[in-house]
Amino acid sequence: MLTAVDWLGVSVVVRWLLGWWLARHLIPLPQARLQHKPAVSVLIPARNEEATLNHLLEGLRTQTLQPLEVIVIDDHSSDHTADIAQAAAQLLPLQLVQPPPLPQGWCGKTWALHNGVQRSAGEVLVFLDADTEPAPGLLESLVAQQQRLGGLVSVQPFHRTERLYEQLSLLFNLVGLMAVPLGPRCGVAFGPAMATSREHYLRSGGHQAVANKVVEDWFLAHRYEQAGLPVSAFIGDHQIAYRMYPGGLGDLVVGFDKNFATAAGEVRWPWMLAVVLWLSGLFWAAWCLPASLLGWPLVGDPQPWRHAVIYGAYALQLLVITQRVGRFRWSPLVFSIPVLFFLGVFLMAIVNLERGSVQWKGRSVSTR
Template sequence: MDILFISVIIRWMIGWGLVYRLPQLPNLQVIGEPKVSVIIPARNEEKTLPKLLAALAKQSFHPYQIIVIDDQSTDNTAAIAHCAGVQVIQTQPLPFGWTGKNWAIQTGYEIASGEILIFLDADTEPQPEFLARLVANVQHLGGLVSVQPYHRTEQPYELLAVLFNLVGLMAVKLGPNGGVAFGPAMATTRQDYERVGGHHAVSGYVVEDWFIAHLYEKQGLPASAYLGDDQLSYRMYPGGISDLIIGFNKNFATAAGQVSWVKMLAVVLWLSGLFWAAWCLPATLFNWPVAGNPSLLQSVVIYIAYMIQLTLIVRKVGSFGWISTIFPIPVIFFIGVFIWAIFNLERGEIQWKERKISTRWRGS
């Protein structure tokens, strides 16, 4: 075996270490009868909101208050929420220095009366026990508790998101007091939320979840994060491949800057091995330029090793199925979106949901 082959296998082993612990939200019991407000920011969510509201109606734990904040929608979002019998609030025009989601959540918080606050994205789909588990974990752990939904896919283009989902989880520490948060589903007590300054303190951040987790840490409060797995799912970008590209684009560069250098180095090493495996086999088969000139056997071994690894570890992340067997395709997509994210970082803004969003993070 040559040194290059051994180095790629070592990087493959690093991947197993990065996903060694991907914990689900613990199944704890709610203490007493807490007063809970569910806050849902929604902008043009007429296709996703009905699923969430129907799921909330089936919860084993019934919240005191469900508030849908209609963020200047141009579709039937508000009408759908009204028909579901939940409280609907319209946002005022977006103030300077705020992102739309943060402003919508701030609007909801100002009228919420619960002692526990739950923030849910409009495209999330909770199972009947989800709210009970989330509330119970806030009661037991304190601070901020968040959940990354299981990524449900329906169309072939959605499978291209596999590496973005996986890398995002590899780069952080999950579990109790991991110091990270996932924006689609977050819960906290009102007291702790106000102590850190709430969304007002992260008003201008695109990846507000990461930064609000840091605020909890600075106040000596835990920020705990878990996988949704069988409790919470979503279909991230049903609007087409362009939405998928722009969606990851707006988060990519900013989030990368918040990862510890040790984790980032480990992720980069694993990715470099994956990229090598994606190139190595076709390069060997078609006599393309390839450093080290590995044998066909080595190329096949490396390819199969990464294919098996991806197939196994993405099962908890999303329904990505067969894309793991032809992983060079999502690798090319990942690299392309990364390059475009760097371009947009230099340009300074992108268009998202009919609004211009700054790619240069800023605080309030």
């Protein structure tokens, strides 16, 4: 008969295996041929993006599918974002749009994109965040999938990291992908890179229909489905990358904080349950190895070798899975540190949910 310790070990193994099951659907954006070469409008909302915008504009110059136009919407920046966009107009068919002041009931990004679409002429609309870095074939693959699948097609970029603090974002990147279904007609959208036909965009109600939503991509996906249009999502897997929150640890904390509560509320409960079970095993492993070594409170077998095996299994799993999600070097091996960071930001998100807002890029952003 299995003892309580044995049952505990079995439950940890089951939760570890659940992690592999959750990661099985990390489907990269397929490469496909265009049905025809459409007129493509690329729309880029940009607020204080002088450090990142050039990477995107340089990437657009080398695309195998050249856009009809590139529209940079300067979301009332206080830096040199507009100057960088105007300088790039010598090398790209680029126009700079500066929208009217932000009206009540709108978020900055939705207002910017709404105004950008009104100034665009393409039959296909591609929305790219200013910090994205597309490989040369990105537009062709993204537009080809939109032609094949219809509706809204999006891609979550590969997370490129440089500085030490960026390794702390390990779990946010991974959980955000494991907690949702991916692939054709999955019903999920990622805001950094999206493509849609103008016809389907207008049928959905566009950004005007999600004007006050902080995580506008999730709610835009709902609008497409309500209009009877498919919503598909993939991972970038080196076709498109970005460096999230290069402005420092504070930006990283607030950036994840502002999306945490709203996004969590949109996850379907079976997926949420599976992710919580997997995370519970990960948290257990993160605590038990140091606890067994340092004599901290511990339930179950105190022998360090057992907990070292469990810890090593989760570290190996994180190393393998994250290769397709982002460039995380040391954090999978010492995942106890990203676990503590994840829990800290989660608690901060709960506090800010009660407060009702956080400050982001000089604006008060609602967390409700």
